[in-house]
Amino acid sequence: MTQRRDAGTTWSGNHRYRATEVLLPGDVDELAEVVASARTLRVQATRHTFNDVADSDASLVSLERLPTRVEMVGDRVRVEGLVTFAQLAPVLEAEGRALHNLGSLPHISIVGATATGTHGSGVRNGNLSSALRAVEIMDADGRTHRIDHTHEWFGAAALSLGALGVVTAVELQTEPTYEVTQQAYTGVAWEDIVGDIEGVFGGSRSVSVFTTWGDPEHDLVWAKSDDGAPSWVEEIGGRAVGDDIHLGRIRTVDNTTPRGTPGPWHTRLPHFRADALPSDGDEIQSEYFVPLASAREALAAVRALASTFDDQLLVTELRTVAADELWLSPAYQRDVMVIHFTWRNDTDGVLAVLPAIEQALAPFDARPHWGKAFTMPGERILSTLPRSGDFLAVAREIDPRGVFRNDYLRRTLGL
Numbered sequence: 001m002t003q004r005r006d007a008g009t010t011w012s013g014n015h016r017y018r019a020t021e022v023l024l025p026g027d028v029d030e031l032a033e034v035v036a037s038a039r040t041l042r043v044q045a046t047r048h049t050f051n052d053v054a055d056s057d058a059s060l061v062s063l064e065r066l067p068t069r070v071e072m073v074g075d076r077v078r079v080e081g082l083v084t085f086a087q088l089a090p091v092l093e094a095e096g097r098a099l100h101n102l103g104s105l106p107h108i109s110i111v112g113a114t115a116t117g118t119h120g121s122g123v124r125n126g127n128l129s130s131a132l133r134a135v136e137i138m139d140a141d142g143r144t145h146r147i148d149h150t151h152e153w154f155g156a157a158a159l160s161l162g163a164l165g166v167v168t169a170v171e172l173q174t175e176p177t178y179e180v181t182q183q184a185y186t187g188v189a190w191e192d193i194v195g196d197i198e199g200v201f202g203g204s205r206s207v208s209v210f211t212t213w214g215d216p217e218h219d220l221v222w223a224k225s226d227d228g229a230p231s232w233v234e235e236i237g238g239r240a241v242g243d244d245i246h247l248g249r250i251r252t253v254d255n256t257t258p259r260g261t262p263g264p265w266h267t268r269l270p271h272f273r274a275d276a277l278p279s280d281g282d283e284i285q286s287e288y289f290v291p292l293a294s295a296r297e298a299l300a301a302v303r304a305l306a307s308t309f310d311d312q313l314l315v316t317e318l319r320t321v322a323a324d325e326l327w328l329s330p331a332y333q334r335d336v337m338v339i340h341f342t343w344r345n346d347t348d349g350v351l352a353v354l355p356a357i358e359q360a361l362a363p364f365d366a367r368p369h370w371g372k373a374f375t376m377p378g379e380r381i382l383s384t385l386p387r388s389g390d391f392l393a394v395a396r397e398i399d400p401r402g403v404f405r406n407d408y409l410r411r412t413l414g415l
């Protein structure tokens with residue numbers, strides 16, 4: 001029988017869901033009944049978003065009581081229901097397989113992460129949605145459609161913001177397992193980073209730069225290599241940090257993945273360990289994606305504003321993501337630099353500083369992270385995404401009653 005619970009808040013507590021309840025069907029038939037009888041419905045997964053993308057003015061539904069089968073299908077893995085990367089990775093590893101990348105934490109659901117274009121770093125690594133090869137979506141009548149990468153709707157289905165229906169299963173591309181060695185370094189001069197962006201961010205499989213836009217001694221280059229230790233960072237002035245690692249104003253407490261020793265991909269690619277609280281916890285995040293080719297100028301534009309947002313900032317992280325073909329992807333058809341901000345958990349203060357940053361990044365056609373805090377008008381975002389009209393057409397066709405729409409989608413997509 002379908003159970004019910006309170007909708008609660010997002011993981012960091014920055015948004016209290018307006019939805020009156022979360023429905024918890026016990027099997028796929030009950031899910032179909034819940035969906036077919038809903039006036040409006042959104043899916044709540046692991047709640048690691050920082051805005052109302054997952055919210056509803058009626059009910060939410062969670063797949064947490066549904067089966068979570070994981071099966072290899074050739075070189076792909078098919079995953080049903082609410083499974084996190086932390087749950088999937090050891091299963092893949094036992095099969096001698098791996099994913100191409102992971103985000104900064106493994107705690108998040110695979111479907112929720114891919115629904116918003118969640119990414120790690122790496123000039124050759126697409127976001128996590130780009131690993132999808134098929135998506136199974138239950139529509140508002142309770143019927144399930146399998147949309148694979150050859151289907152004309154795939155560009156919409158693999159990064160859908162939950163607007164097409166309930167994703168009941170996905171298939172992800174895997175590759176042979178590999179080891180990663182990571183290290184974090186201080187002492188690399190900002191000018192050496194922005195002077196050779198492709199060299200620094202392309203130096204290892206995955207590279208992040210942490211900064212507070214102030215004293216360079218507090219900056220970190222965190223590199224993750226699949227061909228031995230990333231000692232190239234020492235050649236540009238980097239000094240390996242010890243165990244007591246500060247990410248800007250976040251002092252990590254025994255929650256980061258091991259540095260200096262090789263280990264399986266999933267134990268090194270995320271910054272944060274699966275068995276610990278990631279990041280700061282009491283925070284809000286924002287992210288903007290600009291063309292990699294304009295990264296130097298875009299970073300200079302943000303740096304010029306740094307004093308205006310310093311009070312709110314815990315840390316900035318810079319990463320790269322390779323281009324993809326997903327219609328709403330922040331990396332749609334462009335290699336991007338991602339300018340991330342972890343803010344203090346002060347909604348009014350954060351919303352006050354974002355417009356100036358967005359204005360400064362507008363000349364670079366910046367796109368926001370769909371799951372984080374932003375104030376950019378929807379029309380401006382859609383103008384940077386040439387296939388967004390096609391996405392809206394698919395959403396209206398598969399969900400003509402608008403069951404899976406909410407205020408967020410009306411505001412940002414005009415859906």
Ligand SMILES: Cc1cc2nc3c(=O)[nH]c(=O)nc-3n(C[C@H](O)[C@H](O)[C@H](O)COP(=O)(O)OP(=O)(O)OC[C@H]3O[C@@H](n4cnc5c(N)ncnc54)[C@H](O)[C@@H]3O)c2cc1C
Nearest residue numbers: 045046047048049054103104112115116118119162167371
């Ligand atoms: C500490 C922390 C670190 C983070 N690090 C990164 C990072 O490294 N890179 C990055 O890009 N992002 C990062 N994020 C953001 C996060 O990965 C994304 O916001 C992601 O979408 C969260 O997924 P979720 O399932 O937890 O969220 P939810 O809010 O539960 O779901 C996200 C969206 O997916 C939809 N959805 C979920 N499941 C389904 C389903 N079965 N069917 C249809 N729709 C569904 C929801 O309705 C919602 O719209 C981080 C967040 C936190 C809190």
